[in-house]
Amino acid sequence: FGMLLLVALIYALSVISGLFHLEETKGKWIVPFAFLCVVFYLLGDQTARATALREQILYLKDHAKTLHPGGVPEEVVEKILHGGGSTEGGVLSKLSFKGKKGFQIVIAKCYQCHSLDGSKKVGPSFAGLWNKMEKVVTKGKERTVKVDAGYIKKSILTPSADVVKGFPPAMPPQNLNDKEIQNVIEFLKDVQKLSKEEQKELDSKAKQ
Missing domain, CATH: 1.10.760.10 (Cytochrome c-like domain)
Incomplete structure (x- = not known):
């Protein structure tokens, strides 16, 4: 959804530049601007994932006794840290x-x-x-x-x-x-x- 918004924004700016007869400069700024938008989007996405991961781990620590009488099993934490998959082949x-x-x-x-x-x-x-x-x-x-x-x-x-x-x-x-x-x-x-x-x-x- 976020990527679609970026594409829509870039397209809108391109249309606006056409309305104001900025065709000569449009080609110079549209590509680097689009690149920066994608970079910032990806960085924001990774930050959001890291934040969500930290919140899950903190939740497990805070509710360990409730979730599991002996604390959170090691395998549960392992699955969270590795997204539920194995890092080995x-x-x-x-x-x-x-x-x-x-x-x-x-x-x-x-x-x-x-x-x-x-x-x-x-x-x-x-x-x-x-x-x-x-x-x-x-x-x-x-x-x-x-x-x-x-x-x-x-x-x-x-x-x-x-x-x-x-x-x-x-x-x-x-x-x-x-x-x-x-x-x-x-x-x-x-x-x-x-x-x-x-x-x-x-x-x-x-x-x-």
Whole structure:
């Protein structure tokens, strides 16, 4: 709407210059004037967007307890700051907000022994791990367990309790808090949704 007003204004000034026989000078000022109008319009539009963004963030901060008992979730603020979209391309854009956090933890603490694309390492791969019925050895006895949130948390904090069959009990306990463990769980859920090619791409990114 604002751009239409600018066009109308420029046209009106052009008509007025014609009425007052200013054709000789019209061509000299009409182009730079139009350019300046467009520049000022774009600057004003960006300023308005920035102001609206600040107001949204301030509103979230002021009403955090009302909107969410534990405060405003990080992913909500992230979506506002990035306009609801992801700033990353490729397979990383397929990961959830918490999944990306979990990916960073996996790179730092897990990737050396666990692949993301099904290839074999010291420990079982994370590809296809979530919700899998896994054979483990518990106190010398073999049993089958479902890889759910409880299993993942137990495997992180006390990995020797349930050792996946066919793999050595080589994993040491990891010092992660509940929030970090939940991020890892969300990452495993995200990996489960990826195609084989996307899992390979993710594994390659973990190597970088």
